[in-house]
Amino acid sequence: MPERHPQTRTNQPLLRGLPTTASILLLLLLSLVRAQADLWSEVQSRGVLRWGDDAEGGAPYIYHPENDATRLVGFEVEFAEALAARLGVRDQFVQNNWDMLLPALRQGGNFDVVIAGMERTPENLAKADMSRPYFVFAQQLVVRSNNAAWQSISDLKGKPVGVLSASSSHRLLERLGGFDIRVYQDNVNYFRDLEVGRIDGVLTDTPIAQVNLAGNDRLRAAGAPFEPGYYAVAVPAGETNLLRRLDTAIEGLAADGTLERIYTKYGQWSATQEGLRTWQPPVEVVRRQRSGLREWRTFLPMLLRAAVTTVWVTCGGMILAVTLGLALAIVKQYAPAPLRWMAVAYIEVFRGTPLLLQIYFIYFGLAQQLGLKLSAGAAAVLALGLNYAATEAENYRAGLLSVPRGQMEAALALGMKQRVALRRVLLPQALRISLPSVTNDFIAMFKDSSIVSVIALVELTKEFQIRAIDTGDYLGLGLMTAGIYFAMSWTASLGARRIERMLHHDHR
Amino acid sequence: MITVEKLTKSFGSHRVLDAVDHRQERSESVVILGPSGCGKSTFLRCLNQLEVPDSGRITISDVTVDCARPVPREVQRQLRLRAGMVFQQFHLFPHLTALENILEAPVHVQGRPRAEVLDEARALLAQVGLSDRAGHRPSQLSGGQQQRVAIARALAMRPAVLLLDEPTSALDPELREEVRDVLRRLADDGLTMLLVTHDLQLARDVSDRIRFFHGGQVVEEGRPEAVLDNPQHPRTREFMGKTGGG
Numbered sequence: 001m002p003e004r005h006p007q008t009r010t011n012q013p014l015l016r017g018l019p020t021t022a023s024i025l026l027l028l029l030l031s032l033v034r035a036q037a038d039l040w041s042e043v044q045s046r047g048v049l050r051w052g053d054d055a056e057g058g059a060p061y062i063y064h065p066e067n068d069a070t071r072l073v074g075f076e077v078e079f080a081e082a083l084a085a086r087l088g089v090r091d092q093f094v095q096n097n098w099d100m101l102l103p104a105l106r107q108g109g110n111f112d113v114v115i116a117g118m119e120r121t122p123e124n125l126a127k128a129d130m131s132r133p134y135f136v137f138a139q140q141l142v143v144r145s146n147n148a149a150w151q152s153i154s155d156l157k158g159k160p161v162g163v164l165s166a167s168s169s170h171r172l173l174e175r176l177g178g179f180d181i182r183v184y185q186d187n188v189n190y191f192r193d194l195e196v197g198r199i200d201g202v203l204t205d206t207p208i209a210q211v212n213l214a215g216n217d218r219l220r221a222a223g224a225p226f227e228p229g230y231y232a233v234a235v236p237a238g239e240t241n242l243l244r245r246l247d248t249a250i251e252g253l254a255a256d257g258t259l260e261r262i263y264t265k266y267g268q269w270s271a272t273q274e275g276l277r278t279w280q281p282p283v284e285v286v287r288r289q290r291s292g293l294r295e296w297r298t299f300l301p302m303l304l305r306a307a308v309t310t311v312w313v314t315c316g317g318m319i320l321a322v323t324l325g326l327a328l329a330i331v332k333q334y335a336p337a338p339l340r341w342m343a344v345a346y347i348e349v350f351r352g353t354p355l356l357l358q359i360y361f362i363y364f365g366l367a368q369q370l371g372l373k374l375s376a377g378a379a380a381v382l383a384l385g386l387n388y389a390a391t392e393a394e395n396y397r398a399g400l401l402s403v404p405r406g407q408m409e410a411a412l413a414l415g416m417k418q419r420v421a422l423r424r425v426l427l428p429q430a431l432r433i434s435l436p437s438v439t440n441d442f443i444a445m446f447k448d449s450s451i452v453s454v455i456a457l458v459e460l461t462k463e464f465q466i467r468a469i470d471t472g473d474y475l476g477l478g479l480m481t482a483g484i485y486f487a488m489s490w491t492a493s494l495g496a497r498r499i500e501r502m503l504h505h506d507h508r
Numbered sequence: 509m510i511t512v513e514k515l516t517k518s519f520g521s522h523r524v525l526d527a528v529d530h531r532q533e534r535s536e537s538v539v540i541l542g543p544s545g546c547g548k549s550t551f552l553r554c555l556n557q558l559e560v561p562d563s564g565r566i567t568i569s570d571v572t573v574d575c576a577r578p579v580p581r582e583v584q585r586q587l588r589l590r591a592g593m594v595f596q597q598f599h600l601f602p603h604l605t606a607l608e609n610i611l612e613a614p615v616h617v618q619g620r621p622r623a624e625v626l627d628e629a630r631a632l633l634a635q636v637g638l639s640d641r642a643g644h645r646p647s648q649l650s651g652g653q654q655q656r657v658a659i660a661r662a663l664a665m666r667p668a669v670l671l672l673d674e675p676t677s678a679l680d681p682e683l684r685e686e687v688r689d690v691l692r693r694l695a696d697d698g699l700t701m702l703l704v705t706h707d708l709q710l711a712r713d714v715s716d717r718i719r720f721f722h723g724g725q726v727v728e729e730g731r732p733e734a735v736l737d738n739p740q741h742p743r744t745r746e747f748m749g750k751t752g753g754g
Contacts, residue, residue: 409558410599414613414665415589417581424616428603 039235040242043112049084049091051233052111054098058187059211060266061117062093075207075266079134080115082258083233086249099166099185099469102127105236106472113246114234117205119168121229126290127472129237131246132279133230134259136272139169140209141222142202144194152223153203160199162190162456166469168229169203182376182456183466187212189364193456194219196367198375205229207268214267228272230279251277292467292476299467299477306463307484313380313459314449318442320385325392330422332393333400343393350390356451359383363455380452380459384445391441399434400426432503439496443489460484509534509700510555510669515564515575517550524550525561526724532669535698539711539732542721543747548704551721552671555702556591557584569668589617592662596674598654600646606657607633607642610664618665625664632660636690652683656690669700676707688713708748712736720744 043049053062055072062074072093084091094111096104101114105128117137120130143150150156153176160180163170164187173179182199184190190202191212202209206225213219233250235243253259254276263269292299332343350358363379366372374382403426411421450461458466464481468474512530516523524547532538540548553559554575555566561575569590573579600609610629614620633639636656646654655675662670675691676684688710695701695714705711711718712732719729720741728741739745 404599406595406597406599407601410593410595410601413556413558413588413593413595414661415585415617416613417585420616424612425601429601432603 038241039112039239040245043087043089043242047089049080049087049089049113050094050111051080051084051091051113051115052094052096052101052105052109053080053114053116054101055093055095056186057098057116058208060207060268075135075262075268076115076117078262078265079253079259082253082262083115083134083246083249086252087245099465102234102469102472103474105234108236112235112242117207117231118234119229120232121168121171123171123470124234127237128234129239129243131233131235131243132250132281133232133276134250134253135207135231135263135268136275137205137207137229137231138225138272139172139203139227139229140206140225142191142194142204142209142213142219143200143222144197145218145220147200150201150222153201153226155222156201159201161201161203162193162199163203164190165462166466167205168227169205170466171470172227173203183458183462184456185454190456191216191219192364192368196371196373198367198373207266210267290471290473292471292473292480294476296480300480302467303460303463303477303480303484306458306460307488309377309457309459310446310449310461311488313377313384313452313457314442314445316381317384317388317449318445320381321388321392321441321445322438324385324389326396328389328393329396329400333397334418334422347390347393350387351394355383355387355448356454358387359452359455362386376452376455376457379455380449380457383452384449388441388445392438395434395437395441396430398437399430399432402433403429435496435500435503439493439500442496443492446485446489446492509536509569510702511565511567512555513565515551515554515561515566517547517554517559517561524724525554527564528724528726530719532700532702534700537695537699537701537703537714537716539703539705539715539718540721541705541708541711541718541735541747543743546721547724548721549673552673552702552704555671556588556593558593589665590668592665592667592670594655594658594662594670594672594675596678598646598651598658598678600654600658600661602646605643605645606638606649609646609657610661613661614664629660629664632663633657635663635693636660637686650683651679652686655679655687659687659690659694663694663699669702670694672701672703672705674705674707675703676705676710684710708736720747 053076055062055064057063057074060074061076062072065071065073077093080091080093096109096111098116101116101118102124105111105114114128118124118130120133124130141153141156157178158180160182161173162182162184163173165183165185170181170183173181182190182193187204187208190199193199194202195218201222209221213221233246235246259276260269260273263273328343328347331339332347335343359379362383363374363376366374407425407429408421411425412418416424449459453459453462453465460481464477468477471477510530510532512528514527514529515525516527517525528551540551542548550559554561555568557579560579563576566573566575566587568587571583571586571590573583573587601612604612607629610632611622611625614625614628615622630639630642633642636659638653638656641649641653646657649657672691676687679687684707691701691710691714701714703710703714715732717729718732718735719726720735720743721727722743728735728739728744735744736748739748
């Protein structure tokens with residue numbers, strides 16, 4: 001729009017300027033759309049391919065070498081490097097929680113592609129475009145060495161088997177059915193639980209099995225790898241230009257032996273990887289956009305089943321918390337010095353450290369150091385109960401302190417022993433006073449209980465995560481899950497208000 | 509019935525009770541008067557060990573404690589069982605009804621069967637004129653009614669002596685008379701009572717003897733007419749002048 005408008009034109013009718021303004025806007029819009037549409041040209045002009053991965057993925061994918069915590073190595077790190085080089089740009093690693101890599105990619109996050117052991121499955125293809133595979137893996141069953149009998153996954157029907165959340169192993173076991181599936185957040189802790197005997201098997205991808213079995217004589221691979229699958233680079237949907245470039249580059253890396261060199265270095269090359277050179281895309285990829293709300297008949301029962309776990313973990317935790325909390329409050333308030341200090345220490349430690357840390361400590365720490373193998377459910381109840389006991393103790397203490405001093409004096413003057421005075425006079429009044437805070441905490445625990453999903457316990461939030469990752473429908477499933485949480489806490493607070501009213505009436 | 513020898517108590521450097529002696533016969537009713545801060549309430553609270561005296565000996569009925577040494581809890585409790593206490597602020601148990609307040613200690617301290625105590629508790633409520641308030645909670649009762657329940661609660665334990673700490677002070681003047689009335693009848697019935705009060709009317713009505721406290725000591729004592737109408741000690745005279753006969 002080089003034409004300059006002389007000053008005199010400003011008093012002309014406004015409409016005259018409109019075509020010009022419209023065309024400027026159109027051009028701007030077009031350039032915006034083009035910039036958005038072509039991620040490849042953006043990568044080119046930037047000179048950098050940003051790839052998302054989770055550095056917690058571990059060996060052999062991506063990990064810190066033993067003697068250098070600042071550097072990252074792994075076959076995916078080197079693959080990304082080689083891939084970028086082949087595209088004529090540099091590569092840049094971007095850290096992102098593994099579970100959220102594909103959702104973040106779809107949101108137009110701060111990376112262009114995902115290179116993170118992402119499988120080329122219909123589920124993933126519904127959420128992003130995927131390149132031709134750069135790695136062939138298979139399912140490997142791992143069991144304890146001292147158990148010679150188990151040779152294939154069918155030998156473990158009805159037994160607890162660990163899998164990575166939302167992985168192909170997870171989906172495979174669900175499809176086969178009949179297993180006691182234990183869902184883990186990472187690729188490390190299920191091997192620990194297998195060693196200590198909490199679970200009887202782990203089904204995982206071959207690279208993970210290979211690395212974790214090396215030098216570990218307590219575990220062994222059971223049977224041959226099966227169910228091959230492919231890792232591919234995930235690209236935002238519709239970025240066909242970038243996708244084509246990636247396909248060509250990967251094909252080249254397979255043909256010229258670069259992949260073989262990298263994978264051999266990490267002990268991952270096998271005859272099956274030869275298939276990378278000749279791989280052809282399946283004729284038709286079914287793309288299903290799934291909706292949790294439309295398919296509520298499938299998902300609601302799943303979520304409700306998980307909600308039952310949330311309810312019993314919360315109720316169990318709260319029962320422990322209110323009883324232990326009461327004991328702590330009484331000891332802190334009335335017991336002689338050494339006991340009192342212990343109660344104070346307990347309360348301060350459990351209030352002053354994160355619940356998440358306590359859960360890890362109770363579930364993994366105790367099993368490792370003391371051989372105390374609690375089930376995930378027991379550990380969850382224990383962790384929530386022990387943590388909330390500290391809070392409840394302070395609630396009760398506040399209640400005890402707000403009972404007028406004269407009440408204790410009147411009780412003592414009647415010849416009551418301190419113990420009787422507490423039980424008959426002080427506690428009935430103190431508990432009424434602390435009831436609202438206690439019920440508040442009960443409702444809060446419904447929500448806090450979601451944190452126990454880190455120890456292979458599938459409660460409501462975890463179930464939501466698994467299904468949302470599968471379907472990509474965070475909104476619909478999220479609304480359903482929120483609705484269930486709301487129904488639970490609402491019921492709890494209605495019940496609590498009823499009890500409060502009853503006691504209040506009783507009190508008057 | 510009550511013998512106190514050289515009872516001494518200090519709060520920090522302030523000597524609240526200075527070697528106070530006290531003797532009281534069965535069925536005798538004694539009133540302690542004195543200005544605020546003279547130690548009279550502390551004296552009463554020391555008798556049933558709500559305050560721990562520094563030294564002195566206390567005997568109530570058959571229990572004697574030597575306050576110079578640590579008193580075992582059980583001995584304290586035995587002393588309290590013999591000395592019922594009525595507080596200025598009543599201190600009824602708010603979560604229990606009037607009747608339950610009276611039943612509480614006989615059932616849960618003495619372990620007596622509830623059915624047996626129930627008749628007694630009803631009789632006590634009748635005695636303080638509150639038969640129709642048995643099922644009411646303290647918050648549903650007036651101050652005067654609460655204090656009358658508190659008196660019944662203390663009597664239910666059949667104490668050898670009833671200690672009353674300013675029993676009418678927290679009440680509106682028009683409610684005081686109902687409490688005085690109950691206490692007058694108890695005195696007439698021969699209950700051993702030791703009262704601390706500012707209420708000169710009450711002192712005149714129920715006491716056989718008045719002791720006047722000042723500075724942690726008894727400075728004057730005698731028949732109520734003598735102390736109230738013709739005080740000898742300058743402090744007593746000053747006090748009567750200010751309080752103006754009730």
